[in-house]
Amino acid sequence: MKSYNTDVAVIGAGAAGLSAALAASREGARVLLIERNEDSGGILNQCIHNGFGLHYFKTELTGPEYAFRLAQMIEEKSIEVLTQRYLLDIDSQKKQIKVVSEKGIEFINTKSVVYTCGARERPFGSLLVPSSRACGVYTAGVAQRFINLENKMIGKSAIILGSGDIGLIMARRLTLEGVKVQAVIERMPYPGGLVRNINQCLKDFDIPLYLSHTVTQVRGDARINEVVVCQVDEKYCAVPQTEKIFSVDTLILSVGLIPETSKLYGKVNLDPSTKGVIIDSNGQSSDPFIFAAGNCVIVYDLVDYVSAEGENAGRNAALYAAGKEQDEKITIEKGNNIGIINPSFYVRNTALDIYARVRKPVEKASFVVRDSDEVIFSVKNKSYVPSEMIHIKIDKEKLSRVKKLTVEVI
Amino acid sequence: MNIIIIGAGVVGSLIARELCRYNVSVTLIEKNIDVGQEVTKANSAIIHAGYDDEPSSVRAKFCVKGNAMYTNLSQELDFEVKRIGSLVAAFNEEEVNTITELYNRGINNNVPNLKLISPEQALEIEPNLNPSVKAALYAPTAGITEPWTVAIAAVENAVANGLNLVLEEKVTGIETQDKKVKKVITDKGSYTADIVINAAGLYADDIAAMVCSDYRPLHPRRGEYILLSKVTSSDLVKTIVFPAPGKMGKGVLVLPTIDGGILLGPTSQDLDQRYKEDKSTTQDGIDFIIEKTRQLIPNIDIRNAIKTFAGLRPESPQKDFWIEESQEIDGFINASAMRSPGLTAAPAVAMYISQQISQKYSLKPNLLFNPQRKRIVNYINELGDEEYDALIKQDPLAGKIICSCNKVSEREIIQAIKRGARSIDGVKFRTRAMFGDCQGSFCTFKIMQILSRELGIDYKDIRYNKPDSRPIVGNTRD
Numbered sequence: 001m002k003s004y005n006t007d008v009a010v011i012g013a014g015a016a017g018l019s020a021a022l023a024a025s026r027e028g029a030r031v032l033l034i035e036r037n038e039d040s041g042g043i044l045n046q047c048i049h050n051g052f053g054l055h056y057f058k059t060e061l062t063g064p065e066y067a068f069r070l071a072q073m074i075e076e077k078s079i080e081v082l083t084q085r086y087l088l089d090i091d092s093q094k095k096q097i098k099v100v101s102e103k104g105i106e107f108i109n110t111k112s113v114v115y116t117c118g119a120r121e122r123p124f125g126s127l128l129v130p131s132s133r134a135c136g137v138y139t140a141g142v143a144q145r146f147i148n149l150e151n152k153m154i155g156k157s158a159i160i161l162g163s164g165d166i167g168l169i170m171a172r173r174l175t176l177e178g179v180k181v182q183a184v185i186e187r188m189p190y191p192g193g194l195v196r197n198i199n200q201c202l203k204d205f206d207i208p209l210y211l212s213h214t215v216t217q218v219r220g221d222a223r224i225n226e227v228v229v230c231q232v233d234e235k236y237c238a239v240p241q242t243e244k245i246f247s248v249d250t251l252i253l254s255v256g257l258i259p260e261t262s263k264l265y266g267k268v269n270l271d272p273s274t275k276g277v278i279i280d281s282n283g284q285s286s287d288p289f290i291f292a293a294g295n296c297v298i299v300y301d302l303v304d305y306v307s308a309e310g311e312n313a314g315r316n317a318a319l320y321a322a323g324k325e326q327d328e329k330i331t332i333e334k335g336n337n338i339g340i341i342n343p344s345f346y347v348r349n350t351a352l353d354i355y356a357r358v359r360k361p362v363e364k365a366s367f368v369v370r371d372s373d374e375v376i377f378s379v380k381n382k383s384y385v386p387s388e389m390i391h392i393k394i395d396k397e398k399l400s401r402v403k404k405l406t407v408e409v410i
Numbered sequence: 411m412n413i414i415i416i417g418a419g420v421v422g423s424l425i426a427r428e429l430c431r432y433n434v435s436v437t438l439i440e441k442n443i444d445v446g447q448e449v450t451k452a453n454s455a456i457i458h459a460g461y462d463d464e465p466s467s468v469r470a471k472f473c474v475k476g477n478a479m480y481t482n483l484s485q486e487l488d489f490e491v492k493r494i495g496s497l498v499a500a501f502n503e504e505e506v507n508t509i510t511e512l513y514n515r516g517i518n519n520n521v522p523n524l525k526l527i528s529p530e531q532a533l534e535i536e537p538n539l540n541p542s543v544k545a546a547l548y549a550p551t552a553g554i555t556e557p558w559t560v561a562i563a564a565v566e567n568a569v570a571n572g573l574n575l576v577l578e579e580k581v582t583g584i585e586t587q588d589k590k591v592k593k594v595i596t597d598k599g600s601y602t603a604d605i606v607i608n609a610a611g612l613y614a615d616d617i618a619a620m621v622c623s624d625y626r627p628l629h630p631r632r633g634e635y636i637l638l639s640k641v642t643s644s645d646l647v648k649t650i651v652f653p654a655p656g657k658m659g660k661g662v663l664v665l666p667t668i669d670g671g672i673l674l675g676p677t678s679q680d681l682d683q684r685y686k687e688d689k690s691t692t693q694d695g696i697d698f699i700i701e702k703t704r705q706l707i708p709n710i711d712i713r714n715a716i717k718t719f720a721g722l723r724p725e726s727p728q729k730d731f732w733i734e735e736s737q738e739i740d741g742f743i744n745a746s747a748m749r750s751p752g753l754t755a756a757p758a759v760a761m762y763i764s765q766q767i768s769q770k771y772s773l774k775p776n777l778l779f780n781p782q783r784k785r786i787v788n789y790i791n792e793l794g795d796e797e798y799d800a801l802i803k804q805d806p807l808a809g810k811i812i813c814s815c816n817k818v819s820e821r822e823i824i825q826a827i828k829r830g831a832r833s834i835d836g837v838k839f840r841t842r843a844m845f846g847d848c849q850g851s852f853c854t855f856k857i858m859q860i861l862s863r864e865l866g867i868d869y870k871d872i873r874y875n876k877p878d879s880r881p882i883v884g885n886t887r888d
Contacts, residue, residue, distance in 0.1 A: 001799050036814065086811035088790065100790070102806035105799045123849035125717030128636065132690040133719060135879040142851050150855060152869055152882045177886055221687065222878035238693075262641045262815070262847060273713075275642075 014042020016294025167254025283313025452721025633676025815846020
């Protein structure tokens with residue numbers, strides 16, 4: 001059985017992994033990039049719409065273009081990419097990764113690992129929506145892959161549950177491909193996706209958006225033929241006598257992504273509710289051997305953020321592999337109206353990038369980072385919605401004496 | 411002698427295999443594209459110990475015997491049975507009385523090693539059990555299996571021993587002559603018959619009505635379920651945890667699946683005869699399951715659900731199996747009304763029917779009968795590194811992983827197709843691909859590619875199970 005030796009092994013060659021590999025390589029580390037599919041690029045390959053790269057490449061790109069640019073940089077750096085490798089195990093005692101492919105079982109001896117396996121879509125079954133066992137329910141990513149990559153059509157008339165960005169993008173894509181999209185249904189009283197996508201994907205195509213509504217039943221024998229939609233109250237319970245019945249053969253789901261961390265269960269600390277990897281501001285998990293970045297940590301709005309976080313984790317994984325001592329870690333706590341935050345710990349003597357989402361929409365509020373009662377950073381008089389991720393950067397000078405950080409929106 | 415069996419659920423499949431032990435021509439007719447896709451597919455998958463059934467019932471006669479037969483059967487047919495034991499928990503005086511009755515009934519039915527245990531013992535077995543438990547009935551012989559795998563394995567083995575398997579043909583009539591069965595007519599052809607065995611599940615009453623008037627009407631009893639992820643929930647319970655039974659059956663349970671997930675359910679709702687296809691889940695059903703199972707295991711986290719489904723059980727007014735030859739028509743044998751514990755009883759029922767036929771017609775044994783069948787091995791879970799690596803060197807597709815969640819390689823999928831999978835569900839139920847946490851979102855298309863290539867069929871003709879359950883309707887562009 002073949003074995004490889006490297007400094008940094010990056011698992012998953014999507015946006016986070018490609019960026020991590022590049023950054024680790026820039027630090028002078030030997031890098032091996034491992035990918036389960038035939039090509040690098042991950043989910044970017046099926047995102048043929050534009051809107052990628054405005055921050056990271058300072059130009060607007062499609063998903064495949066964004067992936068291609070990163071892949072070219074990987075090639076220029078001569079970073080070895082092992083494709084079609086399935087991860088069997090990460091062993092932090094032996095400092096070894098085991099993978100399998102058509103070439104057999106292989107072992108990778110490495111000084112650190114960057115785990116960048118992205119996210120997967122929440123399946124229909126997890127929503128507990130009453131349903132017949134009919135075919136015709138697709139998660140948005142599956143529909144996107146069928147249509148954009150495989151040239152396969154999935155139905156004639158559709159309804160979309162969830163107004164997350166991929167749901168909105170698919171509303172437009174399906175319409176352009178001749179599918180009648182009858183409505184987008186959102187359980188919350190506000191949209192789940194970016195404002196620009198509401199405008200460009202729904203309003204421009206006259207697709208109605210039903211806020212505070214949800215799907216309460218899916219009907220049909222072999223293939224679905226009806227989807228029942230109801231208004232919901234403040235507790236998200238269906239309001240009686242508000243049923244609308246849509247005659248469709250297709251239901252598309254855009255109901256959230258779950259960090260893909262199944263290979264890390266029992267190995268590193270995961271967020272109990274999101275299942276994302278808990279990391280510090282260096283991208284390091286509770287197991288010092290394992291770093292993580294991208295959607296397997298928290299689900300980001302923009303691929304640009306994923307690349308930036310990938311670079312951060314990749315660079316620090318390379319420094320760790322080179323023997324750099326770890327600095328003290330300071331806890332970052334979720335304060336008022338913070339739903340999701342990353343990182344969970346601040347490592348002293350570094351700048352701090354904070355990514356956060358509010359729990360509930362709020363207008364004219366302040367975003368505050370404080371150390372006990374001392375305000376370290378604040379932005380005043382802004383509106384926040386859960387669908388728009390907050391990203392701020394704090395210089396390390398401001399953080400030199402902090403003991404415990406709290407992030408809040410008040 | 412020609413024997414025709416109608417219905418390739420677990421009952422019909424096991425009968426078919428038993429009859430292949432004799433020198434007769436056996437034909438198994440199934441309306442679906444695959445075996446085990448109806449009642450067999452969606453139930454609690456339990457090998458019951460046998461304390462529930464009144465000693466006078468036909469159920470009692472076959473349940474304990476069937477339970478014991480699963481050990482040898484699972485070895486011969488190489489499918490998994492885990493004897494994880496069952497626990498019936500009582501939470502008040504009345505329920506303690508009920509489980510004491512069950513205990514006595516179980517002793518009467520010859521259930522081995524049955525025990526009434528204290529709350530402390532119950533909590534030691536199941537630390538997540540509601541601590542207000544007053545007593546429990548523990549039955550170590552209870553177990554779990556994969557019902558569809560039992561049907562698939564039995565049919566594979568029967569075909570190897572000469573069974574004529576006919577799929578996608580629906581029986582439309584049965585001809586009789588001089589009060590004897592003569593011919594089975596399907597929508598595509600006809601089959602000469604000396605004996606017809608009716609194992610048509612929910613439709614066994616319709617089949618029986620084709621030949622005789624002495625049949626029992628069947629209605630569906632719907633059971634809804636919620637499946638929790640094995641990644642996040644596998645340590646919730648180790649045994650099959652029942653509440654004390656009530657009027658509507660054994661109650662809502664919490665139990666592990668063979669694959670390591672946790673199953674919650676079933677509800678128990680009698681539906682009108684017209685709803686024999688209604689496998690819908692309902693809001694009431696889902697709410698009821700959550701409420702009831704939390705009384706048993708308070709720390710169930712329903713956010714770990716990955717799937718809901720419903721199954722239909724064939725129930726008769728007698729609430730008992732109906733296993734006998736028609737009094738009116740010679741050669742027409744019913745294996746009908748196989749409600750719970752039908753899965754457990756199935757091997758014993760199959761043996762009983764085949765022995766009855768053998769005695770009545772003095773059948774000669776099939777000397778070439780080979781009872782062994784081998785399953786498709788899951789390489790990642792079951793092979794050591796050296797062995798697996800050597801296999802990949804022989805066939806690289808053994809190392810090409812298609813289903814990431816359940817670690818299924820392309821070679822396993824091709825084997826499933828070679829063994830008879832002709833649909834997405836055919837692959838799913840033979841390999842567990844698409845059964846994991848992502849529910850097929852990453853691998854369904856790859857599996858369709860393999861099905862298309864191996865079977866030489868177009869994507870738009872690939873289906874889950876039913877004829878119109880096709881996920882792709884055509885090309886986006888020509």
